[in-house]
Amino acid sequence: MRIFWLIVFLVVFTVITYLMVSYLISCSPVVQTAGTAPAPTEQQEQPKEIIIRQLELPLVTAQSEVIQHTGFALVYSEPHEQARWVAYELTRDEVLNKVASRTNRFLPDSKISTGSAADSDYVRSGYDRGHLAPAADMAWSEDAMRESFFFSNISPQVPAFNRGIWKNLEELLRDWAITDTSLCIVTGPVLRDSLPVIGVNQVAVPDYYFKVILVMTKRKQQGIGFLMPNDGTSRPIHDFAVSIDSVQSLTGLNFFYQLPDSIEHVLETTLCLPCWNWKK
Numbered sequence: 001m002r003i004f005w006l007i008v009f010l011v012v013f014t015v016i017t018y019l020m021v022s023y024l025i026s027c028s029p030v031v032q033t034a035g036t037a038p039a040p041t042e043q044q045e046q047p048k049e050i051i052i053r054q055l056e057l058p059l060v061t062a063q064s065e066v067i068q069h070t071g072f073a074l075v076y077s078e079p080h081e082q083a084r085w086v087a088y089e090l091t092r093d094e095v096l097n098k099v100a101s102r103t104n105r106f107l108p109d110s111k112i113s114t115g116s117a118a119d120s121d122y123v124r125s126g127y128d129r130g131h132l133a134p135a136a137d138m139a140w141s142e143d144a145m146r147e148s149f150f151f152s153n154i155s156p157q158v159p160a161f162n163r164g165i166w167k168n169l170e171e172l173l174r175d176w177a178i179t180d181t182s183l184c185i186v187t188g189p190v191l192r193d194s195l196p197v198i199g200v201n202q203v204a205v206p207d208y209y210f211k212v213i214l215v216m217t218k219r220k221q222q223g224i225g226f227l228m229p230n231d232g233t234s235r236p237i238h239d240f241a242v243s244i245d246s247v248q249s250l251t252g253l254n255f256f257y258q259l260p261d262s263i264e265h266v267l268e269t270t271l272c273l274p275c276w277n278w279k280k
Contacts, residue, residue: 003255009274012171013084018114021219033083034115037229042133042216055261056087056256056258057073057087057186058075058186058253058254058255059257060075064084065113067109067111067112067152069144069147069153070116070141070143070147071086071088071133071137071138071140071141071143071144071201072080072088072133072138072144072148072153073086073097074086074087074132074152074153076109076114077191078114079204080118080189080191080195080203080204081116081151081201081202081203081204082117082119082132082152082155082189082191082203083132083153083188084188084191084253085186085187085188085251085253086132086153086157086186086187087184087185087186087187088133088137088185088189089182089184089185090137090173090174090182090183090185091107091177091182091183092180092181093140094140094177095137095140095174095177095178096178097140098137098139098140098142099140099141099142099223100139100141100142100145101139101145102135102139102145103135103145103146103149104150105146106149106150106151106154106277107151108130108150108151109151109152109153111152112152115201116150116151116152117151117154117201117203118201119151120197120199120200120273121198121199121200121201121203122156122198122203123199124264125161125198126154127198128157128159128162128163129154129156129157130154130156130157131153131154131200132153132154132155132165132187132188133148133153135148135149135231136170136174137170137173137174144227145151151215155188155206156198156203156204156205156206157209158231158232159232160231160232160233161229161230161231161232161233163174164233165228165232165233165240166209166280168237169211169226169228172209172278173185173213175280176213176276176277179277180215180217180219180220182215182217183214183215184213184214184215184216184256185212185213186211186212186253186255187210187259188209188210188251188271189206189208189209190206190209190210190227190251191204191251195207195249197216201215205230206230206266207229207230208228208230210225210226210227210247210251211225212230212244212247212255212256213225214244214255214267222241222272222275222276223266223268223270224241224271224275224276225241225243225244225246225271226240226242226244226247226273227242227246227247227250228240238278241271241273242254242271243270243271244267244268244269245268245269245271246266256268
């Protein structure tokens with residue numbers, strides 16, 4: 001009888017362990033609205049061109065609409081005429097297998113029901129049309145590349161920032177994706193009231209931008225955030241590294257909330273600079 005119960009215990013323990021490990025080795029693809037049940041998961045079997053796999057979005061309120069494109073998802077802030085955040089998964093295969101060239105064709109986003117910003121807003125403004133999800137991260141798909149130039153994915157950036165440290169951080173994250181197999185990335189402007197604006201559509205010019213990164217593999221479970229002023233700098237990238245919790249406090253967003261609370265707390269409150277490779 002003791003042998004029978006020992007076998008039962010071992011079977012139950014094995015099943016529970018398997019389920020926990022399965023959860024940890026990938027980011028959840030569920031999009032959930034505060035106060036509601038998770039969305040159906042049957043879409044997970046569709047190609048990535050239809051829905052992003054292994055992606056965990058920030059918690060969204062009932063008043064917010066998640067806009068899904070081929071390579072990324074976003075929530076749009078109409079008062080600021082740009083995304084509040086853009087989220088996507090970046091994998092090693094996507095970085096290494098480029099099939100699309102940069103289009104440089106900036107377009108309004110037809111999925112924004114209230115209308116997005118337009119090219120005329122940026123003309124002679126002194127600001128770059130800065131990508132949130134980089135075009136180079138979308139080179140794995142012609143559609144993803146084209147959609148990365150939607151103005152819903154664009155924000156006014158100081159040229160020295162867009163072409164300097166912001167670009168350098170984007171390149172570094174592609175290196176990390178190659179090393180770590182897969183990254184969950186959420187990026188965006190730090191939006192607030194009374195920001196300066198450009199253009200007829202009154203596109204807000206942010207003071208700061210953020211990125212938060214999550215790696216959840218068998219080999220590595222790590223998170224890190226970045227807060228960068230919208231200005232040129234010669235300082236190294238790691239000077240702008242912060243805990244994910246710091247980004248949450250500043251933006252009011254709730255990242256990676258679907259992780260178990262104990263894991264989420266450690267990943268979001270810990271900043272471990274030596275845990276990451278800072279050499280491009």
